[in-house]
Amino acid sequence: MAIEFHALRVSAISRETRDAVAVAFDLPPNLRDSFKYKPGQYLTLRLFIDGKDVRRSYSLCSAPTRDGDPTIAVKQVDGGLASTYINTKLKVGDTIDVMPPLGNFAVDLKPYHAKHYVLIGAGSGITPLMSILLGVLDSEPDSRVTLLYGNRDKDSIIFNSRLQELAQRQPQRFKLVSILSSPGDDWQGLRGRIEKDNCGDMVRSCISAPDIANCWYYLCGPSGMMVAAQAALRDLGVPDDRVFREYFTTPLGGAGSADVSAAVDEEDVDPATNKSGFEKSFVTVRLYGIEHELQVAPGETILDVAVREEVDPPFACQIGACCTCRAKLLEGKVEMDEREALTDEEIEEGFILTCQSHPRSARLVVDYDQ
Numbered sequence: 001m002a003i004e005f006h007a008l009r010v011s012a013i014s015r016e017t018r019d020a021v022a023v024a025f026d027l028p029p030n031l032r033d034s035f036k037y038k039p040g041q042y043l044t045l046r047l048f049i050d051g052k053d054v055r056r057s058y059s060l061c062s063a064p065t066r067d068g069d070p071t072i073a074v075k076q077v078d079g080g081l082a083s084t085y086i087n088t089k090l091k092v093g094d095t096i097d098v099m100p101p102l103g104n105f106a107v108d109l110k111p112y113h114a115k116h117y118v119l120i121g122a123g124s125g126i127t128p129l130m131s132i133l134l135g136v137l138d139s140e141p142d143s144r145v146t147l148l149y150g151n152r153d154k155d156s157i158i159f160n161s162r163l164q165e166l167a168q169r170q171p172q173r174f175k176l177v178s179i180l181s182s183p184g185d186d187w188q189g190l191r192g193r194i195e196k197d198n199c200g201d202m203v204r205s206c207i208s209a210p211d212i213a214n215c216w217y218y219l220c221g222p223s224g225m226m227v228a229a230q231a232a233l234r235d236l237g238v239p240d241d242r243v244f245r246e247y248f249t250t251p252l253g254g255a256g257s258a259d260v261s262a263a264v265d266e267e268d269v270d271p272a273t274n275k276s277g278f279e280k281s282f283v284t285v286r287l288y289g290i291e292h293e294l295q296v297a298p299g300e301t302i303l304d305v306a307v308r309e310e311v312d313p314p315f316a317c318q319i320g321a322c323c324t325c326r327a328k329l330l331e332g333k334v335e336m337d338e339r340e341a342l343t344d345e346e347i348e349e350g351f352i353l354t355c356q357s358h359p360r361s362a363r364l365v366v367d368y369d370q
């Protein structure tokens with residue numbers, strides 16, 4: 001079944017920095033199974049702000065290895081609708097529609113793992129990394145973690161005191177390297193933004209050369225930081241399949257476009273243009289066990305039309321960064337503008353991001369329930 005929103009009560013709000021809050025949710029016993037999560041996954045919130053349905057994803061910063069309510073941390077973005085509302089108006093006791101956890105930027109914790117996780121993040125990108133850090137420290141006794149964390153100044157470091165405390169308590173298992181772009185004169189640490197050259201230097205200074213390619217890298221931060229870190233890791237000889245990324249904004253330097261097809265009738269596709277020769281494609285959408293017949297014009301995405309026709313499909317970012325709009329293509333062919341949030345295995349199995357998918361055959365069947 002496709003995932004649905006559930007009304008959750010805000011159980012606590014704590015201010016982490018001047019412009020970031022952590023928000024915890026009360027989970028009633030009947031939702032505990034649906035809301036089980038892996039470190040690194042995110043929740044999708046539906047807020048109603050000034051009469052508008054506003055959906056945004058927020059990574060969990062809590063860890064499933066600890067008791068306590070699932071918690072997100074939200075940094076206020078200048079002029080941002082949801083992040084400003086959450087930072088300035090949301091109150092303990094309010095009820096919000098929340099979708100169960102999703103996302104492929106997730107760690108499968110195993111007590112027998114002996115891995116070195118290298119987390120590279122900046123600003124609010126710390127949220128999924130915090131969950132991964134806590135999860136690994138709690139449940140993989142032979143694994144260790146290095147965190148390279150970029151911020152503007154000391155006051156803007158989300159979870160600063162908790163991170164310092166963890167690094168002091170377990171120095172053999174957790175190393176914290178902070179870099180600040182606008183620190184005061186009293187700052188003794190690294191200065192600057194995370195860029196390609198200094199990212200490579202930071203990795204080399206924390207990890208011995210023969211081990212660099214054997215670590216597991218998790219990146220989350222602004223797109224520029226992600227591109228820089230990925231390039232630095234490639235230069236250091238780290239294979240791409242050891243690097244995992246979570247984008248909060250447009251996935252610049254992401255995985256790019258992809259074609260997906262399933263049981264496609266080749267007569268539906270013009271081989272010259274690789275597109276349907278028809279003016280519109282006929283798309284059957286299955287959601288919550290019900291079939292809807294849609295007509296999608298060139299230039300439109302399947303999600304655009306599903307929303308317009310009030311099918312009520314799941315979605316959030318609409319930029320290919322989360323995977324809330326994921327569905328399985330059972331028949332036909334699509335071209336995705338951006339496929340960042342899907343794994344190679346999901347693409348091979350026929351999963352698509354409907355917010356990025358343009359029909360390339362005359363007839364398609366798309367199933368949100370799988």
Ligand SMILES: Cc1cc2nc3c(=O)[nH]c(=O)nc-3n(C[C@H](O)[C@H](O)[C@H](O)COP(=O)(O)OP(=O)(O)OC[C@H]3O[C@@H](n4cnc5c(N)ncnc54)[C@H](O)[C@@H]3O)c2cc1C
Pocket residue numbers: 042056057058059060072073074075076077078079080081082083084103124127128246247248249317321322
């Ligand atoms: C999978 C996923 C997980 C996420 N996890 C977190 C999280 O843990 N914590 C968190 O704070 N945010 C997270 N985000 C980002 C979050 O979903 C929103 O995009 C963000 O809060 C801005 O929403 P808004 O409504 O306030 O801004 P909007 O009203 O949507 O945008 C206002 C302006 O801000 C720009 N903008 C949008 N997002 C950002 C951003 N993140 N940084 C800088 N500029 C931006 C927009 O381009 C626009 O110009 C995540 C996003 C994704 C896709």
Ligand code: FES
Pocket residue numbers: 315316317318319320321322323324325326341353354355356
């Ligand atoms: S809604 Fe986020 S990828 Fe489609």
